Amino acid sequence: MYAAPVDLSFKNISSLTDTWIEEPNSGLRPVKKNSEMKYLSCSLRLNNNNITELHDLQKTVSHFLAQPAHLTWLDLSFNKITHIDHVLCELRELRVLYLHGNSIFILSEVDRLGVLPHLHTITLHGNVIETNKAYRNRVITVLPRLKTMDFSAITRQERVLAKIWHQSNSRCRSSKVNQ
Secondary structure (H helix, E strand, C coil), X not given: CCCCCEECCXXXXXXXXXXXXXXXXXXXXXXXXXXXCCECCCEEECXXXXXXXXXCHHHHHHHHECCHHHCCEEECCCCCCCCCCHHXXXXXXXXXXXXXXXXXXXXXXXXXXHHCCCCCEEECCCCHHHHCCCHHHHHHHHCCCCCEECCEECCHHHHHHHHHHHHHHHHHHHHHHHC
């Protein structure tokens, strides 16, 4: 199902419940609907809005998509998201997740996304977490199935270096605990 995304970008949306009254943007390829007037797509664009909370994400996905469990591509870039909400971990078929240009500031929250079995592409640049020296190594370590991060391919060498970084940090933490 490679249909065009349901596009709710640039709608000045603050709350996901606000999307329910919105009509998606029409693109070059119109998105087909089923008999229940739900879109036959597995992609959702919510970028360039003012979204801060994601707790209504499942309801929003269900509101628009004919098969919400098959959501594979989600664009939440350029919003005002500060945390990686657990609701993202429920999107079990998610393969691509754009979170760049938000205000995520706790790097360890990326760890939550490790439960997503198919996630291979993520963007997190433009968030406060990007300033952490361990940023790229940490993300590559906790999301081992990633192929692309911040629009850049993850190399074999980066994986090796991230693994070494992780082992080194694990030893440092355990030796501090034992002292």
